[in-house]
Amino acid sequence: NTFTKDCNTCTCKADGSVDCTTNPCTCTYKTRVYNFGAQFKDDCNTCKCQYNGQVECTNKLCQCTHKGQTYRIGDRFSEDCNECQCLATGYVQCTTKVCKCTYNNQIYNVGQTFRQGCNTCTCEVNGRVSCTNKPCNCIYNGNTYQISDTFRKDSDGSVDCTTNPCTCTYKTRVYNFGAQFKDDCNTCKCQYNGQVECTNKLCQCTHKGQTYRIGDRFSEDCNECQCLATGYVQCTTKVCKCTYNNQIYNVGQTFRQGCNTCTCEVNGRVSCTNKPCNCIYNGNTYQISDTFRKDCNTCTCKADGSVDCTTNPCTCTYKTRVYNFGAQFNDDCNTCTCQINGQVECTYKTCRCTHKGQTYRIGQKFYEDCNQCQCLSTGYVQCPTKVCKCTYNNQIYNVGQKFRQGCNTCTCEVNGRVSCTNNPCNCIYNGNTYQISATFRKDCNTCTCKDDGTIGCTTSPCNCNYKGKRYDIGSIWYNDCNK
Structure with missing residues (x-):
């Protein structure tokens, strides 16, 4: 389970x-x-x-860094006359207004107005100066004159002429008064005072080391750029790559994430469908993050709908035999179990003892002389220390053996000692009673009452054999004249 x-x-x-x-x-x-x-x-x-x-x-970008300042995504801030915003791409996007105008060598702020003759001029957001175009008059001595009108003033009859040069020199070339010509994208005119006045348009942009003419369009990665009349290049702010799970995708590229479809968006974010994904394995359906068993392995339903299982072998090989995971078996007196990792774990019991060249199994009992020995689980043999022989009066007896000692009974004990009964013993011989150690005569022999109640007699012969006749000890007879 x-x-x-x-x-x-x-x-x-x-x-x-x-x-x-x-x-x-x-x-x-x-x-x-x-x-x-x-x-x-x-x-x-x-x-x-x-x-x-x-x-x-x-993996969202949380802030933008712009000119050493840090802004959070969505923050808006001003830079001169332009409005800037920190985009979700981590880039700052600013409007491209030109915040100054130059006119007749004077610098004006955007929105600033000033007089030019009878006309009013304004510094526009594109850096150009726009002026009203009223025809201006001159009033002299109560009389009104149009611009460029000439008139006489009472004189002495001499001729008085203006000293305008009537030509202009511009970049080594000479132009007549009133002549108009082009300088790049600007229009120039030779003034009556010999000065050249030109429009003040910016004619090109420099972007990443490349020069573009005003109005030029070009591509940068997946973005479209244009050289503006302000001299700045304006590009769309699409993020052209997305990074997701350490993989890089192009804008518009779609890919699978489990059972969901993801798309690399123009802002550099990856958007995915949000279907709840399941895993189907061996006909069964599992929720994301569910774990389940397959044999001895643990499997997990992953977020991408795939199933990832551990790779335990589920069987063990032990002494050439194969066992399934969880199987228990005996190896001699030990119990072994097949583990989940394919390894076999066994108990570490000692299964036999060796004693005096013989092998015994754990628990086995055997005799050594009068002692009963046993093979212990430690691998050692334990024997009692009984002494299995007794020596008494130079005689050897086995443990438990009984023998007579006079009128008493003796036993060979397990400790090797002899124990005897302690009865006072007499000897009875031919109807007579004798005390222990008492001696008496029997014929020519001497008998002794022994401490075991028996009679011990010498065995001397009590007669003599002479010329075919037997004579008692002490007998006297004659042989011819001899006695």
Whole structure:
């Protein structure tokens, strides 16, 4: 059976033990500890503590850096006369207004107005000066004259002429008064005072080392750029690449993330459909993050709809035999179990003893002389220390053997000692009673009453054999004249 403990899967093994996966169930992120499944914010990103102890966060850009200043996504700020915004791409986009105008060598701020003759001029946001175009008059001595009118004043008859040069020199070329000509994109005119006045348009832009004419359009990655009349290049602000799970995708590219479809958007973000994904494995359906058992392995339904299983072998080979995971078997007196990792674990009992060149199994009992020995689980033989022989009066007796000592009975004990009864003993011989150690005569022999109640007599012969006749000891007879 399998069950869940926190974020781990545990299995009840055949030997009664419990084997659990070792997922940490907490995540440490920037010194803080979060429980498995917890969601939290890191700046503008959302993070989640995974079951494997790792933290996964969304990959949004949370700020922009512009000219040494840091701005949060969506922040708006002013730069001179332009409005800027921190985009979700991490880039700052500003309007491209020209904030100054130059006119007749004077510098004016955007929006500033000034007089030019009878006309009013304004510094526009594109850096150009626009003026009213009123025809201006001159009033002299109560009379009104149009611009360029000439008139007489009472004189002495002499001729008085203006001293205008009537030509202009511009970039080594000479132009007549009133002549108009082009200088790049600007129009110039030779004035009556010999000066050349030109429009003040910017004719080109410089962008990343390249020069473009006003109005030119060109591409930069997936963005379209144009050289503006202000001399600045304006480009669309599409982010042309997306990074997702350490993979780079082009804008517009779609890819699969589990059962969902993701697209690399122009702002550099990846948008995915949000279908709840399941895993189908061997005909069964599992939810994302579900774990289940396959034989001795633990499988997990991953976020991409695939199933990831541990690769434990589920069988063990031990001494050429193959056992299934969880199987228990005996090796001699030891019990062995096939583990989930394909290894066999056995108890470490000692199964036999060696004693005086003989081998015995654990628990086996055997005799050594009068002692009963046993082969212990430690591998050692234990024997009692009985002494198995007794020596008494120079005689050897086995343990338990009984023998007579006079009128008493003696026994060879297990400790090697002889124990005897202690009866006072007499000897009876031919109807007579004798005390222990008493001696008496029997014929020519001497008899003794021994301490075991028996009679011991000498064995001297008590007669003589002479010439075919037997004579008692002490007898006297004659042989011829001899006595």
